[in-house]
Amino acid sequence: MSIPPRLAVKGLTRSYGGRTVVDDVSFSVEPGHITCLLGPSGCGKSTTLRMIAGVEMQDSGTIHVDGKLICDTHTRVPPEKRSIGLMFQDFALFPHLSVADNVAFGLKGRKAQKRSRVEELLARVDLARYIDAFPHALSGGEQQRVALARALAPRPRIMLMDEPFSGLDNRLRDGIRDETLSILKEEGTAVLLVTHEPEEAMRMADEIALMRAGKIVQFGAPYNVYNAPVDKAAAAFFSDINVIRGTVRGALTQTAFGQFLAPGLPDGTCVDIVIRPQHVRIDFDRAGRGPLPTPEDGTPARAVVTRSRFIGKESLVEFALDYDGSAMSATVPSVFLPKPGTPLWLMIRRGRCFVFPDRGETLTPG
Numbered sequence: 356m357s358i359p360p361r362l363a364v365k366g367l368t369r370s371y372g373g374r375t376v377v378d379d380v381s382f383s384v385e386p387g388h389i390t391c392l393l394g395p396s397g398c399g400k401s402t403t404l405r406m407i408a409g410v411e412m413q414d415s416g417t418i419h420v421d422g423k424l425i426c427d428t429h430t431r432v433p434p435e436k437r438s439i440g441l442m443f444q445d446f447a448l449f450p451h452l453s454v455a456d457n458v459a460f461g462l463k464g465r466k467a468q469k470r471s472r473v474e475e476l477l478a479r480v481d482l483a484r485y486i487d488a489f490p491h492a493l494s495g496g497e498q499q500r501v502a503l504a505r506a507l508a509p510r511p512r513i514m515l516m517d518e519p520f521s522g523l524d525n526r527l528r529d530g531i532r533d534e535t536l537s538i539l540k541e542e543g544t545a546v547l548l549v550t551h552e553p554e555e556a557m558r559m560a561d562e563i564a565l566m567r568a569g570k571i572v573q574f575g576a577p578y579n580v581y582n583a584p585v586d587k588a589a590a591a592f593f594s595d596i597n598v599i600r601g602t603v604r605g606a607l608t609q610t611a612f613g614q615f616l617a618p619g620l621p622d623g624t625c626v627d628i629v630i631r632p633q634h635v636r637i638d639f640d641r642a643g644r645g646p647l648p649t650p651e652d653g654t655p656a657r658a659v660v661t662r663s664r665f666i667g668k669e670s671l672v673e674f675a676l677d678y679d680g681s682a683m684s685a686t687v688p689s690v691f692l693p694k695p696g697t698p699l700w701l702m703i704r705r706g707r708c709f710v711f712p713d714r715g716e717t718l719t720p721g
């Protein structure tokens with residue numbers, strides 16, 4: 356018999372006032388794994404988390420922990436008996452308790468045992484020196500680490516984290532995220548992390564569950580979700596995208612960048628060819644001529660610069676294609692700021708293009 360996952364959620368559904376906000380959500384999380392629920396505001400991430408925590412009741416669906424039924428429409432193990440740790444954005448430490456007492460809060464057992472667990476955890480989050488301090492004497496990032504130690508102290512089998520890093524400033528956040536990650540991995544806790552930031556999900560997750568309007572639209576490792584999005588919106592959630600529109604004729608789509616295969620699609624189907632700006636290459640114009648086509652990059656297309664901006668590590672250059680005037684953008688490492696009106700040539704990495712038929716908009720072949 357195979358070992359059941361640490362957390363298994365099946366068919367979880369919840370409506371408010373006739374509107375389904377979590378719609379048939381299923382996934383599982385293994386010990387030592389971090390799964391991110393990623394999606395735009397209001398897509399049902401926190402509601403999903405609250406049902407798993409047991410502070411909200413689902414309309415239907417089941418939750419199992421290590422193969423044991425925790426909750427369905429008949430059974431309901433109370434929140435405190437689920438072996439689930441919680442860490443939310445407003446993680447509020449108890450201001451009147453010392454750091455040690457905050458961390459010991461959920462611990463049972465003898466005083467000496469509790470003290471040694473508290474010391475172990477504070478050492479792990481690198482705050483041993485603050486054991487007798489009070490929360491107000493700690494920085495935001497230090498308080499965050501105490502909250503992590505407190506949540507981990509009773510050795511929960513599952514940790515639910517709802518945007519726990521969003522109250523921290525950028526530079527502090529990166530460090531704390533990485534530290535938190537390694538501690539959770541060492542403890543072997545199964546983690547469900549909610550975020551609406553793709554960078555955070557990519558950085559933290561073993562698996563991403565991409566949510567939209569209450570449903571999981573894609574589930575997979577960050578690399579796969581980023582590099583093989585299920586649809587245009589999934590691609591657009593992770594970065595700006597260029598959309599090149601085409602219409603199918605004889606299983607091919609004609610574009611400024613040459614032909615793209617459209618096998619199995621009927622003539623007249625509109626097709627969106629999606630490419631991220633970092634996969635658009637730029638070459639110089641040589642008296643009206645561009646680089647030669649290659650199998651990797653296809654046919655180059657001439658374009659005119661409409662705007663150039665330096666945005667930190669890279670430059671963002673926007674273009675209008677000669678072909679049909681449509682807009683394209685490309686990112687270039689470092690500083691590259693051609694003037695508006697400059698003619699350049701664009702090439703798109705064929706292997707980096709995603710082709711999505713737009714099934715709702717079939718045109719009559721003309």
Ligand SMILES: Nc1ncnc2c1ncn2[C@@H]1O[C@H](COP(=O)(O)OP(=O)(O)OP(=O)(O)O)[C@@H](O)[C@H]1O
Pocket residue numbers: 371376394395396397398399400401402403551
């Ligand atoms: N108790 C409630 N009563 C009525 N509607 C609710 C309730 N809780 C959540 N909702 C609605 O359900 C939807 C999903 O809310 P949820 O908090 O799960 O979103 P979220 O994905 O966590 O968003 P965010 O990223 O903004 O935190 C929202 O439209 C919200 O208004």
Ligand SMILES: [Mg+2]
Pocket residue numbers: 400401402517
């Ligand atoms: Mg939320």
